[in-house]
Amino acid sequence: MQKGASVTDTATGVPPLERPLPVPTPLQAFWGRFGPTLITVINLSIFVNMWQIVQGSSDPLVNTRWIPAPLDIVDAIILNIKNGELIKHASFSGTNYLIGMAIAIVAGIILGILLGLNPIVRSVSQAYTWVGFCTPTVALLPILIILFGLGVISKIFLVVLMGFFPIMINVLNGVATIDPVLMKAARLFGANRGQLFRKITLPYILPWIMIGIRIAAERSLGGVIIAEIFGSSRGLAYMIAQETDKFNSAGSYTAIAALMAFSLIVLYGVDRVEQKTLSWREASKY
């Protein structure tokens, strides 16, 4: 330390203020942990109870043909689980969806990387990928049906088309932003092409892959439903149409509930993976 300088900070003789750390009371601690969940549960149960009171009475507000009472829906769900209808339709839609998504994910990642790695190929292909992304894919369904018939293939194909582009475009963008310094570092430590891909490219684009999958997951679920409405003899959307034809609204709502559950599971899964992979990317922005 230099000779001329001396410590002059709080030379007033007044001791610094003690600032006690706030200790939460048990109630505060409980509320902090379970509060949000509690609010959601209370909120939902009030809503469902009101719904039950209004629609479950002998004189419902809206014709129960359009909006059944919650308990009737529960009955219908139990019935459809017991007689195997729900499983039959849900497995049909689910299989189409999962197969389609799997193809879209694999193809989207591979093509995104191949097109993204080379700047010239990237700029040439960019126009086409955007055309693909902006085409209202649903409008192609009649053509797909002419090409592949009303069977499973046209349905899966629609799911693939809807999921593929968002994944590919995101992967392509991710690949394009890979930090060349990281590549250089890896090469200096002796990385070969395979290692560059596994240790840099893939982990780097993982957040982009997840963003693409999230968008694709929602679009493709829409694809499954629309393809079944256009023509099908199975599936959850078919079940909705059928039950509605029979004026059995509780039955349609059963299928809708199944679709909601499905969507919820998918989004929850994507969210979990995303949280892990996004943590470094979100945080390294600051």
Added chain:
Amino acid sequence: MLEVTIEHLTVEYELLREKEILVALWDLNLRVLPGEFFVIVGPSGCGKTTFINTIVGLVKPTNGRVLIGGKPVMGPGPDRAVVFQDYALMPWRTVESNIKFGLELQGRLKGANKIIKEVISLVGLNGFEECLPHELSGGMRQRVGLARALATEPKVLLLDEPFGALDAMTREMMQSEFEKILLRTSQTVIFITHSIDEAVTLGDRIAVMTAGPGQVKVILNNQIPRPRYEIDIRNKKIYNDLRDEIWQLLKDEQEAQMSISTFE
């Protein structure tokens, strides 16, 4: 510890757009002794990074060659490791896993954990093993960069302006830290900087480069006794004399370059 010999090294870049050739290094000759702490100072754009890239094997010489322990450089190899100015850490890897990176690529996983533990305490990162790079300060990130390079136990360690992105205070602190650490290890060190203070604080010998195309202008011996991190060398006459000498040399270079560009 290996000797690094540079013979008639010329590196040219083809500038595709202007159909011109840029001479980055011109007939550069240099011998860095085994175990030496060799510092290179030079004005910006004189070819320092090009020089490092050539030693490391990323850039092919247009003419001449680089020998490591008598063997010509054919490409990157585990006998050399680099510490980068912008750290070049993998943002998704923890401190520990980043340090493991080089060993992993070189397939040296046996005994890796022991080496990693050692270098972590060598660079003073104990307790930060599980942190991600963005949770660290710049100085700490560069310690990770150094640890990653040291973990591969290179014979020659190359540092390209490793403190260029740090603030002045941290920079001074890191200079002392690195001197301390590198004195405890035994590799040949080639350290690039454009800070005169850094050169005088760290180097056994200091090469001053000419403004591009890069050549070695002078090599100065640094007589300041080691270890330097314990004493306040900045007030010593020997420090300031050396500092002034380098300053004058670099100033001449800059003036020469400016007069060239005004005549053109």
